[in-house]
Amino acid sequence: MRRIRKILSLCLIVIMLSNTVIFGEINVNNNIKGALLGDLETGEILYEYNIDEQLAMASITKLMTYLLMMEAVEEEKISLNDDVVISGHAASTEGSSFGILSGETLSLDTLVKGMLIVSGNDCATAIAEHVGGTVDNFVNMMNEKASELGLLSASFINPHGLPINDAETGQNHMSISDIYKLVRHILTNYPKLLEITKQQELIIEERNYQKEATNPLLTVLEGVDGLKTGYTDKAGLCLVSTLPVTGNGQDYRLIAIIMGAQTHEERINKSTELLKYGMNNYSQQKLVDMSQPIDKVYISNSKKGKIDVFPATDLNKMVGNEDIVKIEVTYNDTVNAPLIKGDKIGTISVYINEEETKQIDAVVGEDVKKANIFIRIYRFLLNIFGN
Template sequence: MKKASKILSICLIIIMLSNTMVFGEININEYIKGALLGDVETGEVLYEYNINEQLAIASISKLMTYLLMKEAIENNEISLDDDVVISGHAAATEGSRFGLVSGETIKLSLLTKAMLIVSGNDCATAIAEHVGKTEDNFVKMMNEKAAELGLMSASFINPSGFPINDQETGQNHMSISDIFKLVRYILMKYPETLDITSQKELIITERNFSKASTNPVFGVVEGVDGLKTGYTDKSGLCLVSTMPITGSGQDFRIVSIIMGAQSHEDRISKTKQLLEYGRDNFSSQKLTDTFIAIDTVYVSSSKYGKIDVYPSTDFKKLVKNGEAVKTEISYNEEVSAPIAKGEKIGTITIYINDQEIGQVDAVVNENIGKANIFVRIIRFISNLFGF
């Protein structure tokens, strides 16, 4: 085949079903400091407001504390079965508390649950001391991990997020976009996190302890299974929520982030709007599939003439209901046999509503041999006379 950028267009229209509930566009920007709705797997941002400003994050900080603990377990440095001796410093931690007592011994697994479910600041400090030996060393680890993950807006002064004072420097900070990166990293690396954050209450009979999860959207939005609340005077009311979208061929997970809400009602209602907007208006589409040929082309020098063309990689995206998806294939100036399996022979460009969103190599998925001289002569004559 000798073509100067042959282009094949394939249009796929994502059609809204008549019984699908849709919100169209939403606007929840009033009375909050920022918001984001995104897809965990692809990292796509479906809604955003003020996501790059460095904000006080309160107890959202505990997600970084949890991450460092999980990595220490993964590295066989500690275990969830560890007995943690509670220091006087940890027991004296202010703010929301689990009620730790200096000198008592508690399993790390229970400290973790109390930190994530009921947001125990004392548990965060105890975990930090167990992982980092001292709180100061652990805070250094938090900032180093943030830098490693590319969370350039992150700045930590303690493992809990409780303010040291009312000054700007007395808070943990991060942008919403970096919070989203951190949440994605945790959920993709440690999906078992949801086994804890999905619990609606924490009951410890031997401690005579019973308290509902701090997550205020349990029972408000069906399917929510995490993730973390936060509040200080500086940060306002904050909430990171997540839920899976399943059924009708769908299987993806969304995350909503509300920072700086002025009232509990706003935090709940705006989270509900974000999650329902994501659930009711988007579907996960595999726009290219390595197992499905996207085109068949004639290569006169090849053994069998026609060859199937495949995308080199899968390309998944959340597509909004009603958006038009189009792929275009531009072939190399000259494509001739032999062609090795996996060899690039062109480029597949993907568009949504005529806006380019990505490219994937066009390849063959088997070795394509060269036709012998007699076959090529016959094909030449056939093409010459239009047979």
């Protein structure tokens, strides 16, 4: 079989509401240390600014604390129903506080809510002691987990993000790109986190406690259901926010990160602008579906003749409203029967705006038997003399 390229036309129809504001492009880079907008499922980055510099991360730290705690729960080492006796060290943790008292007993579940909704540093310390035995041991666990996840920029000195002093070594650090990786890992493995972070206030009746969540976007942009705020003098005002995009055939989740904003208004406005930009200018499309044949190919020595060709895997991509998508199938120089289901016979190349973004194996979707001698002679004669 000769090497053949087939270009398949792909039309993407994006349904936009008539009152939707469309941003051709945005720039949120002024007066911040870095920013990122990305998709949870695909990991695609739709907007970025200074995402690889190691930055002070303040209370964004608590996402790693949550991850280690949930892994311990999953391994049945601890339970969210555990009663935790609060140590003097935890109760005296400075900075943002849930107001826990030395010697009192609280459920681990309550401490988690106090850590994530109102950013209690004291809760983070108590959780660290419960999971790791000591804070020092827990911090070692944090750094080991960061290494395991490939978060090469991460450096932790405590479970909450409060700086020890003004020196660089007294801060927890991570790059925005690694924060994005961490958030994707947590939301993929522990999506129930959002049931906590979507709460606009924390109410604990038995403690006569009521306080608004630290995440300002929960009441500003409809649909936002997380994730974590942070602030120190060194880090500036930080926010990891997220929301699901559904309807009109869409079902994906955006993640926005703003680090080092100078004012509360800038943190809110820039986070909102990122998320709206993602919602209004992109859609997630299944460009290649492994359950659907992408082409038919004629294999001259096969029993059936024409054989359905399938992608070896699905391909979901975030596609801009004005992007042009092209799919090209290139077949191997030689494709002959017999073949086994799943055998590669070519390559599917996906282009967005003329740039190749992905290659996927083109495979046969069934066993392909070799034609007997009589069928091959018949096809040979048909090829010579015509129909």
